[in-house]
Amino acid sequence: MSDRMPRPHHSAHRPRRPAHRLGFAAAIALSAASTLVLPACMAPDEPAAGTAFVTPAPPRGSSSPDGGGSSPPPQDQDATAADVAFIEAMVVHHEQAVELGDLAAARAADAELADLASRMRVTQAAEAASMRSWLERRRTRDSADADHDHGVTMRGEISRSTLDRAAELDGPAFDELFLAAMVPHHLGAVEMAEARLAEAGDPAVARWARAIATAQAIEIDRMREIEARLAGAGR
Numbered sequence: 001m002s003d004r005m006p007r008p009h010h011s012a013h014r015p016r017r018p019a020h021r022l023g024f025a026a027a028i029a030l031s032a033a034s035t036l037v038l039p040a041c042m043a044p045d046e047p048a049a050g051t052a053f054v055t056p057a058p059p060r061g062s063s064s065p066d067g068g069g070s071s072p073p074p075q076d077q078d079a080t081a082a083d084v085a086f087i088e089a090m091v092v093h094h095e096q097a098v099e100l101g102d103l104a105a106a107r108a109a110d111a112e113l114a115d116l117a118s119r120m121r122v123t124q125a126a127e128a129a130s131m132r133s134w135l136e137r138r139r140t141r142d143s144a145d146a147d148h149d150h151g152v153t154m155r156g157e158i159s160r161s162t163l164d165r166a167a168e169l170d171g172p173a174f175d176e177l178f179l180a181a182m183v184p185h186h187l188g189a190v191e192m193a194e195a196r197l198a199e200a201g202d203p204a205v206a207r208w209a210r211a212i213a214t215a216q217a218i219e220i221d222r223m224r225e226i227e228a229r230l231a232g233a234g235r
Contacts, residue, residue: 079202084138086196086205087131089154090212093189094128096158097121097182100166104178109171113178113226120182120219127212156188172230179227186216186223 101121108114158181166177193213197206 079138079205082196082199083201083205084135086192086209087135089192090189091128091131093154093192094124097124097185098128099163100158100178100182103166107170107174108178110175110226110230113175116219116222116226117178123215155191156185158185175230179223183220183223186220189216
């Protein structure tokens, strides 16, 4: 009979590794998930792995960007002049992003940046179309009260001279200008949305503003990652 002491039994289960903490943009996206849908014009399998792109469901009464017709006339009597001014300003803001995104297809050197710019262009073009539809419905209904002197400060605006210069650049120089212009542009959109959320108005427009802020915060994180990678590569 052996005098060796029996060895203690070790569990076959190893300790679990702590879960990775969610990044800032992912946390925002989860908190607003109930208000977001994928762009109608994008196939479900189109986004690359690890990429999150979201676009808000339009407020009541706006047309679907996929051409599937429009919903019934909105019952949005809660909409205020500030709501209208916010949507008008955001249409212009989105159109600037679409114009710069259009240039990236043929001019960007970095493949990831070109892909991101393409997705921004598709998403923001669809959002701008829905916003214009919303405005047209209100203008038709409220034509007798067409006072739109409630301007919203355009934050992060891309100047005409910047867009013209972008049209003359190629390769790494274009990539640098794109990021230098688009990050502040997105930050401006977030600030505009947050300013709208601080005021009373149509809850549908508030949901739209919240979703825009969420989507653009995700894209800001992605652009900063690309910017850091390009800087690390000595570009």
